[in-house]
Amino acid sequence: MSLSASLSTANSSLFVSSERTSLVSRNIANADRAFYSRKSVEVVTLTGAGVRTSAVVRAEDPVLFRKILSSSSQTAMYSAVLDSLDMLNTTINDVELDGSPAALINKLLSGLQSFSAQPHSQLAAEAAVRSARNLATGLNSAAAAVQSVRNEADAGIQASVDRVNSLLSQFQSLNDEIVKGTVQGRDVTDYMDQRDEVLANLSNEMGVRAVSRENNDMAIYTDGGVTLFDRSPRTIVFERTLNATPGVPGGAIYIDGVQVTGAGATMPLQSGRIVGLVQARDDISLSYEAQLDEIARVLITTFSEGTPAVAGLFNDAGSAAIPTGLTSGLAGRIQVNASVDPDQGGNANLLRDGITFTYNVDNLASFTDRIDELIEKMGEANAFDPATKIAGGTLAEFSAISVGWLQEQRKVADDNYTYQNTLLQHTFEAFTRVTGVNLDEELSLLLEIERSFATSSKLISVVDDMYNALLGAIR
Numbered sequence: 264m265s266l267s268a269s270l271s272t273a274n275s276s277l278f279v280s281s282e283r284t285s286l287v288s289r290n291i292a293n294a295d296r297a298f299y300s301r302k303s304v305e306v307v308t309l310t311g312a313g314v315r316t317s318a319v320v321r322a323e324d325p326v327l328f329r330k331i332l333s334s335s336s337q338t339a340m341y342s343a344v345l346d347s348l349d350m351l352n353t354t355i356n357d358v359e360l361d362g363s364p365a366a367l368i369n370k371l372l373s374g375l376q377s378f379s380a381q382p383h384s385q386l387a388a389e390a391a392v393r394s395a396r397n398l399a400t401g402l403n404s405a406a407a408a409v410q411s412v413r414n415e416a417d418a419g420i421q422a423s424v425d426r427v428n429s430l431l432s433q434f435q436s437l438n439d440e441i442v443k444g445t446v447q448g449r450d451v452t453d454y455m456d457q458r459d460e461v462l463a464n465l466s467n468e469m470g471v472r473a474v475s476r477e478n479n480d481m482a483i484y485t486d487g488g489v490t491l492f493d494r495s496p497r498t499i500v501f502e503r504t505l506n507a508t509p510g511v512p513g514g515a516i517y518i519d520g521v522q523v524t525g526a527g528a529t530m531p532l533q534s535g536r537i538v539g540l541v542q543a544r545d546d547i548s549l550s551y552e553a554q555l556d557e558i559a560r561v562l563i564t565t566f567s568e569g570t571p572a573v574a575g576l577f578n579d580a581g582s583a584a585i586p587t588g589l590t591s592g593l594a595g596r597i598q599v600n601a602s603v604d605p606d607q608g609g610n611a612n613l614l615r616d617g618i619t620f621t622y623n624v625d626n627l628a629s630f631t632d633r634i635d636e637l638i639e640k641m642g643e644a645n646a647f648d649p650a651t652k653i654a655g656g657t658l659a660e661f662s663a664i665s666v667g668w669l670q671e672q673r674k675v676a677d678d679n680y681t682y683q684n685t686l687l688q689h690t691f692e693a694f695t696r697v698t699g700v701n702l703d704e705e706l707s708l709l710l711e712i713e714r715s716f717a718t719s720s721k722l723i724s725v726v727d728d729m730y731n732a733l734l735g736a737i738r
Contacts, residue, residue: 286319287708294700298460301700302452321452322698328459329473331694334687335463336470336486336534341680343419343539344547348673350412351551354405355666364405364558365662367398368641372659375638378615383628388611395576395614396599396606402559406509406595409552413507416544417514421503423468423537424516430465431483431496434458438481438492445478455479469535487530489518509552510591512545547672553650554665555594560586561647561658562597565640569620576600576614576637583619589648 286302293299300321355363374391381387437458444451458481465471470486483492491497497519504513515525516537522528524541532538559577564585566576573583580596601607603618615634616623622633647655653664 290700291702291706294702296456298463299456299700300452300459300698319450319452321455324694324697325475327690327694327697330690331463331687332466332471332473333534334683334690335466337683338680338687339467339536340534340539340542341676341683343416343536344543345673345676345680347412347416347540347543348547348669348676350415351408351548351669352673354408355669363666364398364401364555365659365666367394367401368558368659368662370394371398372638372641375634375641379631379634379638382615382631382634385611388614389605392576392599392603392605392609392611392614396604398562399577399597399599402555402594402597405555406552406592409548409555410507410509410595413513413544413548414505416540416548417504417507419540420513420516420537420544421501423535423540424499424501427465427468427537428496428499430461430468431492434461434465434483434492435496437461442478442480451479467536469537470533471535485518485523485530486533486535487523487528489521489523489530491518507544508591509556509595510549510589512549513541516541550650550652551665551669552591552594553589553648554653554661554668556590556592557647557651558658558662558665559593559597560588560590561645561661563593565643565658566637568617568622573619574600575618575620576603589650 282304286304290301300323302319302321304319355365371391371394374387374394378384378387378391437454441451441454441458444454462471462473462483465483469491471491472484472486474482474484476482480494481492482490482494485491489497500517502514507513512525515522515528516532517523521530523530523532524537525545559579563574563577563579564572567573567585568575572585574585576599577597578600579586579590579593580598581601586593600609600618602609603611603613605611615630616626617633623630641658644656645658645661647653647661651665653661653668655661656664
């Protein structure tokens with residue numbers, strides 16, 4: 264090999280070592296970034312003598328990355344459902360506590376039984392009415408909690424839609440830069456890392472599927488098959504309902520004119536925070552709301568008086584009408600008749616004698632027929648609307664089953680969330696091991712590059728000495 268060829272080889276080796284050192288430093292500096300992938304250079308031998316870098320490449324594992332997107336969507340969905348169920352669970356707590364509708368029904372039954380044992384006692388009468396008022400207030404509070412969950416879920420859906428629009432805008436900027444840089448032959452690996460991170464964040468909001476194309480271009484589709492991004496973001500439309508209407512599902516989401524949530528969705532979303540929030544708003548909450556409304560309806564019916572029947576101890580916001588079927592929002596309006604409530608100037612003994620219909624015609628202090636009739640009615644089986652998603656039974660049984668239904672929904676959501684979250688963590692750890700930066704390996708590589716640099720420097724020094732010797736001989 265000639266001296267000039269040796270010098271060229273050494274110089275090119277120094278240049279490659281410089282680029283490799285810069286890349287290793289970049290890896291070390293970004294080692295803590297979640298979606299930063301390890302970078303390396305491809306080195307090729309030049310014809311004749313020397314070496315050069317041909318491209319910067321990044322570590323990738325498309326299969327694991329797709330699994331991360333899927334697990335992230337599932338985890339976010341169950342997390343949203345679980346958060347909403349935790350809020351609904353505040354209406355139950357322990358069935359032995361006063362806040363539970365099941366416990367309040369049992370307290371009302373106990374109050375009636377005590378009143379039946381001592382029908383002459385004003386204190387017993389007031390205690391029975393007080394337990395009825397507490398039950399009505401408990402149902403009102405539970406209904407308000409359901410409305411709060413639905414309104415918060417709707418606000419969460421709006422926030423998710425806004426976030427999706429923002430992420431798609433970021434994705435477009437990065438994707439355009441990647442395609443342009445790829446055509447120009449520039450290093451676009453950092454942009455690709457950022458694009459992957461945007462995709463991962465997008466998958467939290469809705470299930471997505473990314474498709475790679477020529478020049479590192481990428482298109483995004485929802486897990487239901489709707490185009491979300493293809494060279495430009497698609498329009499996402501959602502009309503938020505500021506105050507949810509009892510019994511009525513909230514607004515649907517449309518992507519490029521295609522409905523992707525709700526009963527009429529032709530290509531529905533399958534996962535993501537949005538799906539969990541829609542499920543909490545329109546499925547779980549509406550079912551639980553129906554259960555509360557049916558409890559309120561049966562209470563009004565059970566304590567109705569006369570023929571034709573009119574409202575007795577309980578009524579629908581002062582109305583004497585008897586609900587004939589599932590009445591949305593009834594649990595939020597049920598109240599105790601003011602004429603029997605001592606706190607509103609009423610007479611608690613009317614519970615024994617009759618409120619709108621006279622049962623105790625002789626005005627006997629020992630009269631128990633009406634009280635015993637109410638106790639018997641509370642023990643009768645009732646038919647409940649299918650919208651409640653649970654079987655019928657007595658009022659006490661139905662309310663207890665309602666507690667079990669909500670707890671079962673929460674347990675299933677918690678189990679699913681725990682599983683998906685664990686799967687996501689393990690998948691991400693595996694992905695990081697394959698594509699992430701190992702500081703020990705990078706430092707070891709740095710030492711290797713340093714030795715290569717030293718060797719090239721030594722070669723240049725030797726060639727320089729030989730040139731000097733040659734020039735000295737010529738002189």
